[in-house]
Amino acid sequence: MTREPFHTANAPFQKEMQPNTDTPVTVCSVAELEHLVALRDLSVSQLLGERLADPLASTYSLDIAFRGRNLARNAILNAGWDSYPWKRHADLGRGAAADPRVV
DSSP states (O other): OBSSOOTTTTSHHHHTTSOOOSSOOOOOBHHHHHHHTTBOSSOHHHHHHHHHHOTTGGGSOGGGGGTTOOBOOOHHHHHHHHTSHHHHHHHHHHHHHHOTTOO
């Protein structure tokens, strides 16, 4: 896993430098992992299995596999964001802006 996208991490010239394993391995970024946990239209194992079965797609960034997929909002990230005080202040401001009595 990488913090930032590493677009060539799964390319053949990179794979040649990695050890052979019995378990399929792919490199992904933190953002791609967040997309994995938000999949709605199929399971993570199905998405990764389909990607692994495609000799060309398996060499691309994992992000490509999410194109056209139905992704939900990440409930953990939403809860974390909602816990900050500025979220409460933003909600208060939005309510005031919707009130025609507030100038």
